[in-house]
Amino acid sequence: MNRTREALAVTALTVCVLAGSGVGSAAAAGDPLLPHPGPEGLVWVEEQIGDGGVASGGAWDKLPTVLTVACEGGGEVRVTMRSQETEVAAFSVDCPAGAAGVGSVTMPAGVVRKGSFTIGVDASSEEIRWALTVTQPE
Numbered sequence: 001m002n003r004t005r006e007a008l009a010v011t012a013l014t015v016c017v018l019a020g021s022g023v024g025s026a027a028a029a030g031d032p033l034l035p036h037p038g039p040e041g042l043v044w045v046e047e048q049i050g051d052g053g054v055a056s057g058g059a060w061d062k063l064p065t066v067l068t069v070a071c072e073g074g075g076e077v078r079v080t081m082r083s084q085e086t087e088v089a090a091f092s093v094d095c096p097a098g099a100a101g102v103g104s105v106t107m108p109a110g111v112v113r114k115g116s117f118t119i120g121v122d123a124s125s126e127e128i129r130w131a132l133t134v135t136q137p138e
Helices: 002-014
Strands: 016-019 041-049 052-059 065-072 076-083 086-094 101-107 115-123 129-135
Touching: 041 052, 041 115, 052 129, 065 076, 065 086, 065 115, 115 129
Parallel strands: none
Antiparallel strands: 016 052, 041 129, 052 115, 065 101, 065 129, 076 086, 076 115, 086 101
C-alpha cells in the first residue's frame, strides 16, 4: 500500500527524539511502558527520562490521530502536540512511583494536518521515565 511505504520512508528519514536537557535514554527498567504501535504507528518513543519530545512527518489529515503517553516515577508530565505550527492537543499524565500512568487523546481526522508534527514532553522531575506513541488507525 502506498501509505505504508510512504510512512515507512518518512519514519526512517525524519523521526528524531529531542532530549530537552541533554538527558539521554534510560536503560530499560523491566517491561516497556508502551508496546510498539504496530503498522498504524507513526512514532514510538520506547523510553526517555526527563524532558524531551519528538519531531516527525508523515501524518495524514484524512485519518484520526491517537497520541498516547505513559510514565512512571512520581510526579507528572505535560504533553503538547503541534501540527503545522498549530497546537492540536495538550494534556497532563500522572506518573505514579512504581507503576505506569497512561494518558491518551484521540483527534478526529483533519485536526492533525498532513505532514510534520512535534510533541513536547515537560516532566516535573528529571527522574520520570516516559514513552509515547502516535498512531493513525484506519
